[in-house]
Amino acid sequence: MKYVDKQERLNGYDWPSNAFTMIGLNRLNNIEDCIRTILKDNIQGDFIETGVWRGGATIFMRALLKELGIKDKTVWLADSFKGLPKPNSKSYPADEGIDLYNRPILTCSLEEVQNNFRIFGLLDKQVQFLSGWFKDTLPIAPVKNLSLLRLDGDLYESTLIALEHLYPKLSVGGFVIIDDYNAFPFCKAAVDDYRMKINCEELMIEIDNEAIYWRKA
Numbered sequence: 001m002k003y004v005d006k007q008e009r010l011n012g013y014d015w016p017s018n019a020f021t022m023i024g025l026n027r028l029n030n031i032e033d034c035i036r037t038i039l040k041d042n043i044q045g046d047f048i049e050t051g052v053w054r055g056g057a058t059i060f061m062r063a064l065l066k067e068l069g070i071k072d073k074t075v076w077l078a079d080s081f082k083g084l085p086k087p088n089s090k091s092y093p094a095d096e097g098i099d100l101y102n103r104p105i106l107t108c109s110l111e112e113v114q115n116n117f118r119i120f121g122l123l124d125k126q127v128q129f130l131s132g133w134f135k136d137t138l139p140i141a142p143v144k145n146l147s148l149l150r151l152d153g154d155l156y157e158s159t160l161i162a163l164e165h166l167y168p169k170l171s172v173g174g175f176v177i178i179d180d181y182n183a184f185p186f187c188k189a190a191v192d193d194y195r196m197k198i199n200c201e202e203l204m205i206e207i208d209n210e211a212i213y214w215r216k217a
């Protein structure tokens, strides 16, 4: 019999066979802290997660909006809903040899994610889906402005494309969360390259051993 390691789950270090999210309690608490600060400081813009898997982190965002009676913010979900892409190592050499596309556990269909929202009674017009590869969906996404940008697409390509197309839409005072900054060197490289390109000097704060966030100044 395989036991679940409680510390691994709390910290989001495993890939649970049976859960709505893999990110663990520390990172869920970080989402809640960011959202409460955004609302307290009246920061304009919607929330997005790029890389949603079974949708748990975004279900949590929508649930919090409902709990707090917020009707003017939308939660956007961007995902292929068929797992990670094969590495495009010609354009993104940092991703060479990464075989995450080959892990069936990392795939969850749009219908399953929508059904997960339904289970909680949270599938409504404040939840919008951007279905497809980030390189196709994010450049044309009808997202006007954001106050919370949560990146969880793992790869250099997935992280960089999300930053390039969505960070300019993040309001000053909004938060960007990088789920895998200290988990995957290729994810870290994309963030470091992008921050250097735009001269971003905001302090990065550790959430746990894998995830970080910063607030746009």
Ligand SMILES: C[S@@+](CC[C@H](N)C(=O)[O-])C[C@H]1O[C@@H](n2cnc3c(N)ncnc32)[C@H](O)[C@@H]1O
Binding pocket: 020, 021, 022, 023, 049, 050, 051, 052, 053, 054, 055, 056, 057, 058, 078, 079, 080, 081, 082, 083, 084, 085, 106, 107, 108, 132, 133, 134, 135, 152, 153, 154, 155, 157, 158
């Ligand atoms: C680690 S999982 C996300 C975990 C999720 N945030 C949670 O709360 O459990 C990574 C997700 O990113 C998606 N993904 C990664 N790169 C992508 C890309 N370039 N285009 C579309 N989806 C992508 C995968 O389909 C997968 O659902």
